[in-house]
Amino acid sequence: MSTAxxxxxxxxxxxxxxxxxxxxAAVGLYLGGVALGIALSALTGFTITxxxxxxxxxxxxxxxxxxxxxxxxxxxxxxxxxxxxxxAFAVAMLPLVSLVYTVLTRGLTRLDAEFFTFSMFRVVGxxxxxxxxxxxxxxxxxxxxxxxxxxxxxxAIYLVEYGRGRLQRSITFFxxxxxxxxxxxxxxxxxxxxxxxxxxxxxxxxxxxxxLSVLMIPVVVRSSEEVLKLVPNELRExxxxxxxxxxxxxxxxxxxxxxxxLGTAVTLAVARVVGETAxxxxxxxxxxxxxxxxFDGRMATLPVxxxxxxxxxxxxxxxxLDRAWTAALLLIILVMGLNVVARLISRSFAPKTSR
Amino acid sequence: xxxxxAPTERPTQQAPRRPGDRYFAGAAKGSGIFILLVLAxxxxxxxxxxxxxxxxxxxxxxxxxxxxxYIWPLVVxxxxxxxxxxxxxxxxxxxxxxxxxxxxxxxxAAVLGYVIDLLAAIPSVVYGxxxxxxxxxxxxxxxxxxxxxxxxxxxxxxxxxTSGRTMLTIGVVLAVMIxxxxxxxxxxxxxxxxxxxxxxxxxxxxxxxxxxQMAVLxxxxxxxxxxxxxxxxxxxxxxxxxxxxxxxxxxATLNLIxxxxxxxxxxxxxxxxxxxxxxxxxxxxASGLVxxxxxxxxxxxxxxxxxxxxxxxxxN
Numbered sequence: 103m104s105t106a107x108x109x110x111x112x113x114x115x116x117x118x119x120x121x122x123x124x125x126x127a128a129v130g131l132y133l134g135g136v137a138l139g140i141a142l143s144a145l146t147g148f149t150i151t152x153x154x155x156x157x158x159x160x161x162x163x164x165x166x167x168x169x170x171x172x173x174x175x176x177x178x179x180x181x182x183x184x185x186x187x188x189x190a191f192a193v194a195m196l197p198l199v200s201l202v203y204t205v206l207t208r209g210l211t212r213l214d215a216e217f218f219t220f221s222m223f224r225v226v227g228x229x230x231x232x233x234x235x236x237x238x239x240x241x242x243x244x245x246x247x248x249x250x251x252x253x254x255x256x257x258a259i260y261l262v263e264y265g266r267g268r269l270q271r272s273i274t275f276f277x278x279x280x281x282x283x284x285x286x287x288x289x290x291x292x293x294x295x296x297x298x299x300x301x302x303x304x305x306x307x308x309x310x311x312x313x314l315s316v317l318m319i320p321v322v323v324r325s326s327e328e329v330l331k332l333v334p335n336e337l338r339e340x341x342x343x344x345x346x347x348x349x350x351x352x353x354x355x356x357x358x359x360x361x362x363x364l365g366t367a368v369t370l371a372v373a374r375v376v377g378e379t380a381x382x383x384x385x386x387x388x389x390x391x392x393x394x395x396x397f398d399g400r401m402a403t404l405p406v407x408x409x410x411x412x413x414x415x416x417x418x419x420x421x422x423l424d425r426a427w428t429a430a431l432l433l434i435i436l437v438m439g440l441n442v443v444a445r446l447i448s449r450s451f452a453p454k455t456s457r
Numbered sequence: 458x459x460x461x462x463a464p465t466e467r468p469t470q471q472a473p474r475r476p477g478d479r480y481f482a483g484a485a486k487g488s489g490i491f492i493l494l495v496l497a498x499x500x501x502x503x504x505x506x507x508x509x510x511x512x513x514x515x516x517x518x519x520x521x522x523x524x525x526x527y528i529w530p531l532v533v534x535x536x537x538x539x540x541x542x543x544x545x546x547x548x549x550x551x552x553x554x555x556x557x558x559x560x561x562x563x564x565x566a567a568v569l570g571y572v573i574d575l576l577a578a579i580p581s582v583v584y585g586x587x588x589x590x591x592x593x594x595x596x597x598x599x600x601x602x603x604x605x606x607x608x609x610x611x612x613x614x615x616x617x618x619t620s621g622r623t624m625l626t627i628g629v630v631l632a633v634m635i636x637x638x639x640x641x642x643x644x645x646x647x648x649x650x651x652x653x654x655x656x657x658x659x660x661x662x663x664x665x666x667x668x669x670q671m672a673v674l675x676x677x678x679x680x681x682x683x684x685x686x687x688x689x690x691x692x693x694x695x696x697x698x699x700x701x702x703x704x705x706x707x708x709a710t711l712n713l714i715x716x717x718x719x720x721x722x723x724x725x726x727x728x729x730x731x732x733x734x735x736x737x738x739x740x741x742x743a744s745g746l747v748x749x750x751x752x753x754x755x756x757x758x759x760x761x762x763x764x765x766x767x768x769x770x771x772x773n
Contacts, residue, residue, distance in 0.1 A: 151595075151598075176664055176667065177664060179664070179666055180664035180665055180666040180667070183665075183666040183669075184560060184665070184666070186552065187552045187555050187556045187560050188556060188560065189552075190548070190549050190551075190552025190553055190556065191552065191553050191556040191557070191561075191569070193549060194549060194553050194573060194576070194633075194636055194640075195572070197576070197587075197592075197633045198572070198575065198576055200587070200591055201579065201583070201584070201587040201591075204586075204587055204590060204591050205583060205586070205587070208590075252488075253488045253491060253492070254488075256484055256485045256487075256488035256489075257485070257488040257489045257491075257492055259485045260482075260485035260486050260488060260489040261489065263485070264482050264485055264486060265489070269486075269489070269490075270489075272493065273489045273490075273492060273493060275760060275764070276492070276493055276496050277492060278756075278760045278763075279496070279753065279756045279757055279760060280492070280495075280496055281756075282687065282690040282691070282694075282752055282753075282755070282756035282759075283499065283694070283749070283752065283753075284693065284694020284695070284696065284723055284748060284749070284752055285581075285694065285696060286694065286696045286723045286726050286727060286745065286748070287499065287503070287694065287745055287748060287749045287752070288499070290503060290506075290726070290741075290742055290745040291498070291499040291502055291503060293506075293742075294502035294503055294505065294506040294742060295498070295502050297506065298502065298505065298506070302738075303734075316495060316499065319492060319495070320492070323492070347475045347477055347478050348478050348481075348482075349475075349477050349478045349480075349481030349482070350477070352481070353481075373578060376580075377579075377580025377581070377582065377583070378580070378581075379580065379581065379582040379696070379697045379727075380581075380696035380697055380700075380723065380726075380727050383727050383730065383731075384726065384727070384730045387731070405580060405582045405697075408582055408586075409582055409585075409697065409700075409701070412586060412589075412701065413701065426586070427586065430582070430583045430586050433580050433582070433583060434579060434580070434583060437578050437579065437580060438575070438578065441575070441578055
């Protein structure tokens with residue numbers, strides 16, 4: 103099926119020799135190809151994977167061939183690319199959907215009160231929970247936030263309000279480079295630092311917090327820098343014109359104007375590190391009991407807890423795996439929750455100035 | 458850039474410097490310098506702790522293997538897995554970026570971009586869980602098919618792994634993890650393509666794909682390259698997903714589908730660190746130093762490309 107369209111008045115080569123596939127026709131052709139693909143898959147022993155693959159390939163080919171015959175080479179290439187690009191997006195959605203589905207179905211079995219109120223102290227096999235690990239994650243992430251936010255925020259203020267010349271450029275560059283430090287290297291750094299000071303084989307909660315800070319500081323700097331840049335210069339100049347010193351201008355005018363963005367930036371930075379496992383694995387380790395003192399010995403954290411429950415299950419394997427998946431589910435909920443909070447912050451504190 | 462520089466320009470008549478100003482400016486500058494010191498500290502402490510392994514006689518390191526032959530398979534494993542991930546992820550990420558910027562319906566495009574960004578928010582340990590529980594079994598049929606039909610390619614020499622916990626699977630997992638990084642940066646540069654370029658192409662009668670070919674891709678090329686480099690850096694340093702999914706420990710090989718795979722530097726550290734003692738710890742830290750240097754080089758190259766582009770592009 104094809105519909106004639108108006109001929110083009112220009113002398114350049116038109117995209118199609120007067121004929122064009124209408125939108126329903128194109129969709130119909132594609133679906134026809136998909137149906138053919140599914141039929142082919144059914145003939146050769148039906149599996150979902152082969153059905154989808156054959157369907158998409160044949161649908162794309164059907165559309166391309168029809169367009170090639172009716173509309174010419176250029177239009178056909180355009181349709182082919184459209185189909186490919188859309189397929190690429192759909193392919194990228196597959197792992198996200200599969201991952202969320204898997205974690206939900208396997209994690210919900212142990213998402214009960216016991217999981218939140220019991221530690222693994224003297225638990226073998228069934229029962230037990232991640233009470234100690236949840237608190238450990240909160241304490242260590244909290245400490246990392248306390249360390250990172252002042253340093254990160256002040257550096258961002260320096261870059262936006264004071265920075266000039268070579269120092270500013272090199273800080274910007276190396277902050278960017280620092281965002282790419284592998285998390286395990288940050289862990290090794292904290293380990294090496296404390297080993298040099300306190301001797302061998304030391305594991306402390308604060309070491310984990312420092313390792314996480316190395317990962318968190320560049321994120322805080324980069325995002326708060328972007329936010330501070332958005333504060334209009336008119337506000338600063340109005341403040342200077344009233345004779346307000348520069349530092350009071352920053353504290354009383356610039357920061358309050360940007361507070362929503364800064365809140366979002368910090369929340370996203372926390373979300374970035376709360377699920378980090380590798381640095382905590384080498385610096386904090388894991389214990390079965392509850393240790394809430396980050397300056398005294400090993401602590402449990404949620405990601406490390408999940409890792410060991412999965413990879414080193416005891417005799418009643420299923421109980422360990424259930425706990426591992428529930429911990430993974432909890433991690434996802436935590437990270438997604440922080441992302442949602444970040445969005446809410448930026449929305450509820452509506453921008454006080456427009457630009 | 459003018460917005461950031463304007464407030465620092467001194468007025469013609471110098472205002473009095475107040476003590477508060479001096480302390481505040483000093484604290485801000487100090488924080489900035491502190492960050493540089495931290496980065497230098499990371500390198501310095503790693504070197505200090507790695508020195509015992511670097512200077513020890515070869516027969517003492519890693520059960521008599523020597524440092525070089527201990528780290529070499531790990532370096533190969535790290536590079537192979539990361540490059541594989543890059544090869545899989547880059548075309549997909551460019552497709553996604555094009556879809557979100559130029560193909561998706563305007564109203565839902567922002568939401569779709571946000572959904573892709575969610576992929577980046579999922580903790581890496583959870584990717585490991587998913588990789589070992591879902592993806593690895595799902596990849597087994599492909600492994601067998603490749604071992605039967607593609608044996609002439611060295612990458613698929615086989616014999617096929619029956620667990621699916623191979624280099625190929627970890628390449629796919631890493632590709633999923635770096636997709637959002639590459640597509641986020643590509644999306645940004647594609648979106649910045651000057652409207653005049655695009656409309657000029659369309660006015661000449663170009664189809665949408667020809668417009669993208671002529672205007673968007675040349676403009677966004679360096680952004681895609683930089684995004685891929687950043688993704689490569691992330692894939693090189695990825696620890697937990699590899700530690701959980703890959704059954705490593707083998708010698709250096711390019712065979713992607715067999716049971717014996719070289720481990721990667723990061724996952725080897727994560728798996729061996731708890732049991733390591735004495736010189737073993739130093740050896741692991743030395744391998745971490747190698748990883749740090751590789752990722753540092755990749756990231757600096759990527760940032761250099763990004764910055765060079767920012768300086769010269771007409772859009773900024």
